[in-house]
Amino acid sequence: MRAYTPSGRQQDEATPIVSSARALAQEADILILCVPNDAAIFASAEGDEGFLAGARRGTLILNTSTISPEATQKLAERATEKGLRFVDSPMSGSTPEAEKGELVMLVGASHDDLEAARPVLGAIGKLTIHAGEVGAGTRxxxxxxxxxxxxxxxxxxxxxxxxxxxxxxxxxxxxxxxxxxxxxxxxxxxxxxxxxxxxxxxxxxxxxxxxxxxxxxxxxxxxxxxxxxxxxxxxxxxxxxxxxxxxxxxxxxxxxxxxxxxxxxxxx
The missing domain is CATH 1.10.1040.10 (N-(1-d-carboxylethyl)-l-norvaline Dehydrogenase; domain 2)
Structure with missing residues (x-):
């Protein structure tokens, strides 16, 4: 895994590369998930090398993937059990909007978790819509x-x-x-x-x-x-x-x- 700037540009060669989601979670205060489907979400989250095994209590998890409502609820519950903060935040827009910083972030989260995530959401997109509690962003x-x-x-x-x-x-x-x-x-x-x-x-x-x-x-x-x-x-x-x-x-x-x-x- 390699780190990227908010604009999507890869950082310089000095940026550390980690070997697993767990190793990344051990070093991060905020994790952003962006994978194609339910199976990929849980492959990155669960098991000895998943981010749930490495994330510290209070880590903010932003799931920008489009997955099923059931998977969103399950992942949020697993994160809460670990003492993590979870923000359901899929993106509306595709390549042209991403390149221009014009994505719209569709958020399901508590007020406090949304406010904690807002600077990151603002770096990704032009607008954040608070749809409701966790799961509302996915729906x-x-x-x-x-x-x-x-x-x-x-x-x-x-x-x-x-x-x-x-x-x-x-x-x-x-x-x-x-x-x-x-x-x-x-x-x-x-x-x-x-x-x-x-x-x-x-x-x-x-x-x-x-x-x-x-x-x-x-x-x-x-x-x-x-x-x-x-x-x-x-x-x-x-x-x-x-x-x-x-x-x-x-x-x-x-x-x-x-x-x-x-x-x-x-x-x-």
């Missing part, structure tokens, strides 16, 4: 990513219809870039799709994972989310071929499925 993040994923799927389906109906491809993408009903985020994704550039800002495998978490969470609360369930299936299918491409690769997958065989198409 808010699933709401936001559900809107992202479901909306992109609807736009991709509509683009597929437009192309199938014979609309000019360039005109279609440029028209959608101008209308108010599409968010700036999704206009950015449309721009990538128009160029066939699906370099990962938010990989499909992670969006698909988040949609799956939301569908599971919605089932546990008996929530009515059919559009989200459909988008979950679409992104799961896209992830089979485009796991490490940006989740906007769904545009390319749908476009390839509707283009006529004698027409050129960007590889999806």
């Amino acid at each position: 808010l993040k699933l709401v936001i990513n559900g809107i992202m994923g479901a909306t992109l799927n609807v736009i991709a389906e509509a683009v597929g219809y437009g192309l199938s109906s014979g609309l000019d491809r360039t005109m279609l993408y440029q028209a959608l870039a101008q209308v108010a009903v599409i968010s700036p985020h999704h206009k950015r994704k449309l721009g990538c799709a128009e160029k066939g550039d699906f370099a990962p800002q938010f990989p499909t495998r992670l969006m698909s994972k988040d949609m799956g978490l939301l569908v599971s969470a919605a089932r546990s609360t008996h929530s009515f989310c059919p559009s989200i369930a459909i988008a979950d299936q679409a992104l799961a299918l896209s992830s089979k071929r485009h796991a490490n491409d940006d989740y906007s690769a769904l545009f390319g997958a749908i476009e390839k499925s509707v283009v006529k065989q004698d027409e050129p198409a960007n590889e999806a």
